[in-house]
Amino acid sequence: MQRKVLVLVIALSVAFGAAAVAATDHASVEVAQEPNEPATVTVVDSGGQAVENASLTVESVDENVTYDGTGDYTTDRNGTVELPAPNETVDILVTATVDNETVSTEATLEYRPELDLSVEGATGQPATVTLTADGEPADNATIDVGTIDENATYDGTGTYETDANGTVELPVPNETVDVNVSAEYRGASTSAEATLTAPPDLAVAVDQDRGRPATVTVLADDKPAENATIDVETVDENATYAGTDAYETDENGTVELPTPEETVAVSVTAEFQGASDSTETELKAAPELNVSLAQDGPGLPATVTVLADDKPAENTTIDVETVDENTTYAGTGAYETDENGTVELPAPNETVEVTVTA
Structure with missing residues (x-):
């Protein structure tokens, strides 16, 4: 009677082994892997002992996804087979044959790319967040931006998605602010801190002695604004003045305007690092x-x-x-x-x- 019972159990094992992988009285196959590392497949019998020379077949669950580790294998004396590290995250189906019993399992082999995150932006200009994965632009990555000081405010806080170049543009801050930028892409994550600098406080002034050249001075946060752009126009569009033009300030933040042939009202506009200021003044010609x-x-x-x-x-x-x-x-x-x-x-x-x- 006991012999008949034993035969019956074996018959059930053969009949239902493939569909009952998790059952404890059957052989089982397990897949272990750390992200970006090779995977280890282990086959054990119903008693938990390693199965040597078991036949393994590895397939990609999605036939459109390629994986170098697909194929047939045979377990070693430890009941294991090593699969190569994936080039991208992939779902695989592993099927093992043990004493005419077929067992299978699905597993996800993870690949996490090496991310590089940078935040660049000139004073008073929008900042550009750039994310690369394995040296290539990370398209459609998730970018989160928050202020380091929870009491600080910045219009650019929030969640973004990178474009085809792996970039996101952040708005110019109203005041200088420290931000934390974090990125997630294909299971990998990284973060960086950056200081976004607001435009300076700009002031433009025009000084002239009658009948002499005029000097335009631009200060940014009370310091000379070198390479600021200066535009000079006449207030009256019908007036003429040889000094109407675009200029760039020198290292002292100054520009010299020519003496007018006749007294003229001008508008002087300065732009520097995202800030601007303007003033109107009368340039006086030499008297008669x-x-x-x-x-x-x-x-x-x-x-x-x-x-x-x-x-x-x-x-x-x-x-x-x-x-x-x-x-x-x-x-x-x-x-x-x-x-x-x-x-x-x-x-x-x-x-x-x-x-x-x-």
């Missing part, structure tokens, strides 16, 4: 000068009077020279007009012709 010389009588001092637009020209430079270079006159030289726009020249020792230039 009128110089005259009067002497009350022979042998008396002479008075030079300079008018600018019919008003006394204070602090105007006067140069006095003799017309005949062979003639001497004690009054030759340079002078500066007083508040009345006048200069007194000494009485000559002899009659002399002079040139007065203001």
Whole structure:
């Protein structure tokens, strides 16, 4: 009677072995693997003992997915077979034959690519997050952006998906902020921290002495803004000014504008590192000068009077020279007009012709 029972159990094992892989009274096959590593297939009998020389067949569950480890194998003395590491995550079907019993199992062999994450952005400009997987752009990767300081605010926090180039663009912050950027792609993950710098506080000013070139100065956070872009336009579109143009500031944050031929109102706009500022100012042309010389009588001092637009020209430079270079006159030289726009020249020792230039 016991012999008949034993025969019956064996018959059931053969009949239902393939569909009852997990049953403890049958042979079993197990697959173990760490991501990116080879997989180990182990075959044991119903008693938990390793099965040597068991036949194994490895197939890809999805016929459209390729895996170098598909094929037929035979277990070694430890009941194991090593499968090669996958090039991408793949689902496999492993079928083992043990004493005419067929057992099978499905397993997922994981491949996690090596990720490289970078965050780059100039001051006041959008930042670019770039993710590569094994050196290639990681398309459709998930990017999460959060502030390191939970009390900080940034419009760019949230979840993104990389484009075909493996990139995501983050908006310019309103104020400088530290962010944490994490990426997930095909089972792999990585993260990076970055400081996103807000545009500086920009200030533009224009200084000019009448009839002289004008100087535009641009400061960013109170420091000279080198290589800032300057645009100069006339406020009145019908006005003309030779200085209308685009400029770039020097290392001192300055640009020199030419003296206008006639007084003109201009608009000056500066752009630097995502910030901009503008101002309007009037550039004054040189006044219309009128110089005259009067002497009350022979042998008396002479008075030079300079008018600018019919008003006394204070602090105007006067140069006095003799017309005949062979003639001497004690009054030759340079002078500066007083508040009345006048200069007194000494009485000559002899009659002399002079040139007065203001």
